[in-house]
Amino acid sequence: MMTETNQSMAHPHENTLLEPQVPVVTVKEWIVTLILAAVPLLNIIMLFVWAFSQDSNPNKANLAKASLVLAGIVFSLYFFFSLLILIFSM
Template sequence: MISLLLMAIPVVGLIMLFVWAFSGSTNPSKANYAKAGLLWAAIVIVIYIIMAVALLPAIISSLNSSSYY
């Protein structure tokens, strides 16, 4: 329960995931859960970067082509 509350805090949660995933004294279940959480975070970040790179030219183009009265 405390683990989930710590993970809800943005920066602290990410740091704790690294600590739990790569610490030798952590329960194996929690270590696997933390590794899975880090994997999901990496997947989401990659998808976000791909979408930003794909949509940014369209947004810039629409801003440049708009006319002001």
């Protein structure tokens, strides 16, 4: 007869508090996502929609948020170094 501790050791993740399961994003959905993210101007709009929509899959929302953060960092660095070059080339 298994005691409660033995049962929890046999299935350590059975009684843990987990966030609700979300559906897996299929390969087809990822391909459509990547194609839409490659189209200029549409990609920015779609990244904001996926990042902040309540209906978006959390995995896709996290990808969109990370992409927006990286794009912001790259744009800021580009702007900063462009100003430096402009200032020191005079």
